[in-house]
Amino acid sequence: MRRLKLPPWLSLLLPALIILAAVVLVPLVLSFYSSFTAYRLTRPESIFTWIGLRNYVRLFGDAGFWWAFGRTVFLLTVALNVEMLLGLGLALLVNKVTWGQRGLRTIMMFPMMFSPILVGFQFKFIFNDNIGLMNNALQSLGLTEAAIPWLVDGKLAMFAIIFAEVWMSTSVFAILILAGLFAVPRDPLEAAKVDGCTSWQTFRHITLPFIMPFINIALAIRSLDVARAYDIVKIMTNGGPAHRTELIWTMLARTGYVDAKMGLANAMGYISIVLAIFFTIFFFRKLSASRQVVGMGD
Amino acid sequence: MELNAKHRFNRRALKLAHFVALFIAMSIICLPGLWVVLNSFRPTVEIMAKPPVWIPNELNLDHYRAMFGAAGEGGIPVIRYFTNSLIISVTSTVIAILVGMAGGYAFARYRFRGKAAIFVGMMLTRAVPGIALSLPLFIVFARLGIIDTHFGLILAYVAMNVPFTIWLIDGFFRQVPRELAEAAEIDGCTRWQAFWKVEFPVAKAGVASAGIFAFLTSWNEYALASQLTRSVNSKTMPVGLLDFTSEFTLNWGGMSALAVVMIIPALILTFLVQKHLIAGLTFGGVKG
Numbered sequence: 169m170r171r172l173k174l175p176p177w178l179s180l181l182l183p184a185l186i187i188l189a190a191v192v193l194v195p196l197v198l199s200f201y202s203s204f205t206a207y208r209l210t211r212p213e214s215i216f217t218w219i220g221l222r223n224y225v226r227l228f229g230d231a232g233f234w235w236a237f238g239r240t241v242f243l244l245t246v247a248l249n250v251e252m253l254l255g256l257g258l259a260l261l262v263n264k265v266t267w268g269q270r271g272l273r274t275i276m277m278f279p280m281m282f283s284p285i286l287v288g289f290q291f292k293f294i295f296n297d298n299i300g301l302m303n304n305a306l307q308s309l310g311l312t313e314a315a316i317p318w319l320v321d322g323k324l325a326m327f328a329i330i331f332a333e334v335w336m337s338t339s340v341f342a343i344l345i346l347a348g349l350f351a352v353p354r355d356p357l358e359a360a361k362v363d364g365c366t367s368w369q370t371f372r373h374i375t376l377p378f379i380m381p382f383i384n385i386a387l388a389i390r391s392l393d394v395a396r397a398y399d400i401v402k403i404m405t406n407g408g409p410a411h412r413t414e415l416i417w418t419m420l421a422r423t424g425y426v427d428a429k430m431g432l433a434n435a436m437g438y439i440s441i442v443l444a445i446f447f448t449i450f451f452f453r454k455l456s457a458s459r460q461v462v463g464m465g466d
Numbered sequence: 467m468e469l470n471a472k473h474r475f476n477r478r479a480l481k482l483a484h485f486v487a488l489f490i491a492m493s494i495i496c497l498p499g500l501w502v503v504l505n506s507f508r509p510t511v512e513i514m515a516k517p518p519v520w521i522p523n524e525l526n527l528d529h530y531r532a533m534f535g536a537a538g539e540g541g542i543p544v545i546r547y548f549t550n551s552l553i554i555s556v557t558s559t560v561i562a563i564l565v566g567m568a569g570g571y572a573f574a575r576y577r578f579r580g581k582a583a584i585f586v587g588m589m590l591t592r593a594v595p596g597i598a599l600s601l602p603l604f605i606v607f608a609r610l611g612i613i614d615t616h617f618g619l620i621l622a623y624v625a626m627n628v629p630f631t632i633w634l635i636d637g638f639f640r641q642v643p644r645e646l647a648e649a650a651e652i653d654g655c656t657r658w659q660a661f662w663k664v665e666f667p668v669a670k671a672g673v674a675s676a677g678i679f680a681f682l683t684s685w686n687e688y689a690l691a692s693q694l695t696r697s698v699n700s701k702t703m704p705v706g707l708l709d710f711t712s713e714f715t716l717n718w719g720g721m722s723a724l725a726v727v728m729i730i731p732a733l734i735l736t737f738l739v740q741k742h743l744i745a746g747l748t749f750g751g752v753k754g
Contacts, residue, residue: 180568180576181584184568187628191603196599199601199605274737274740280682285688293501299516301501307517392629393593395595396596398595399704437598447593
């Protein structure tokens with residue numbers, strides 16, 4: 169019997185390809201199909217009821233869905249930018265420290281170990297209008313008289329969610345940017361000093377270009393799991409009050425599991441997947457572009 | 467003289483501002499976690515007190531005792547959740563590392579057509595939001611009868627972790643000069659021996675950091691676990707956290723206690739290998 173001979177790279181990649189195909193690809197094909205049907209969990213035979221594009225048409229005509237979509241994009245844009253800026257600031261602060269830097273770095277990694285769902289509970293607790301740390305502190309300091317309804321008011325709830333998200337993910341940026349700061353060569357910095365550059369000019373023209381690839385890696389890594397924000401929102405507000413913090417993910421979870429409208433939920437799922445893929449490709453392209461700049465590309 | 471003094475004052479002010487900013491930043495990072503730890507030791511009356519009690523009058527282990535206690539008195543099957551979490555996370559991490567090592571090696575050492583496309587394709591599978599993937603996975607797993615089993619969740623987590631482990635490990639193997647393995651082969655090693663004796667030890671840090679990330683991801687995952695688990699058979703701790711919620715009330719103290727139990731293993735593990743963690747992210751990503 170002749171054994172089929174695969175090229176070595178393929179046999180090495182095969183386990184990964186098989187697992188990804190079985191757990192991600194096949195289910196995604198199934199969900200793509202079912203997004204064209206009127207599938208309801210309660211009536212299994214309805215998976216064969218082909219309704220064409222009606223799920224998508226219904227979503228595109230639904231203002232609530234577009235609000236959730238816009239809110240998701242808004243949340244991601246604000247959170248990622250704030251995380252990047254704060255991470256940069258934090259890394260610069262820690263980089264200037266001469267004593268006890270290792271300890272600070274360890275503390276900085278603290279939020280990375282927290283489960284997103286735990287972060288959600290933690291901040292639901294902290295922003296609780298009655299017993300939360302935030303209101304207690306503000307009232308004890310005499311800054312406000314009345315309790316601020318953090319999670320009850322739509323705008324404040326969105327702020328609280330972004331705060332939680334930023335708390336959880338800033339450290340990824342800070343740690344990577346700090347690693348980048350360590351790698352900045354000394355010579356150009358000293359040359360700039362001799363030439364009389366201000367510290368802002370040095371930062372802008374020497375340090376920043378050097379740490380740019382590190383910022384982009386952090387963005388690329390983050391873009392792979394932007395949807396972790398679902399856990400936080402699910403716990404903190406579950407899309408409330410009155411759908412003011414409804415994101416595409418909480419909406420699809422509710423449609424799929426609570427209303428059991430799997431077909432419609434899968435259509436939503438596909439739109440959220442396209443959104444996630446857009447973010448990922450966007451940041452991976454930025455990553456490879458900035459690698460070229462520093463000459464680390466392939 | 468005047469100028470000198472002004473200069474010195476400026477320097478001191480800057481130093482002070484730096485210290486204050488650092489202190490505030492570190493407090494914001496630490497306080498939320500410490501708040502949870504503190505509340506796990508405080509009686510519920512004190513947590514709920516209005517006006518707030520800032521300096522705890524009494525610290526005790528009541529919430530922990532209740533959590534490990536009988537079901538009627540606020541107990542939940544913590545030990546089962548903990549073992550489920552541990553079995554699922556460790557198994558899926560080990561498998562993801564093995565698969566990731568093979569894949570990462572293939573990307574780092576071989577040239578083949580469509581390499582970039584396959585790589586990007588793999589990364590994109592990781593970007594699929596867990597909650598969106600959970601819908602079809604739920605349907606498929608229900609059909610196969612592996613809902614609420616360790617096996618089902620392990621399978622899902624392996625698939626979730628493989629792309630990222632491949633990315634990191636690929637970056638590390640590229641750091642190892644090709645000549646090293648070639649020299650070993652000339653000296654009479656087989657390719658397999660050359661890998662384990664020469665290339666693997668050099669890239670060990672990368673494998674370690676990939677392992678930590680895979681473990682933390684599985685240990686902390688909620689979106690998939692909440693749909694693919696049903697009972698104590700396979701519920702993990704992040705899902706178990708919801709046992710403390712009921713329609714209108716939340717048992718803050720109990721929840722804090724479980725949170726502490728959840729965070730301790732992650733904390734210990736991360737501190738043990740934190741050096742590798744940073745190296746793993748930077749090498750794997752920048753130079754990969």
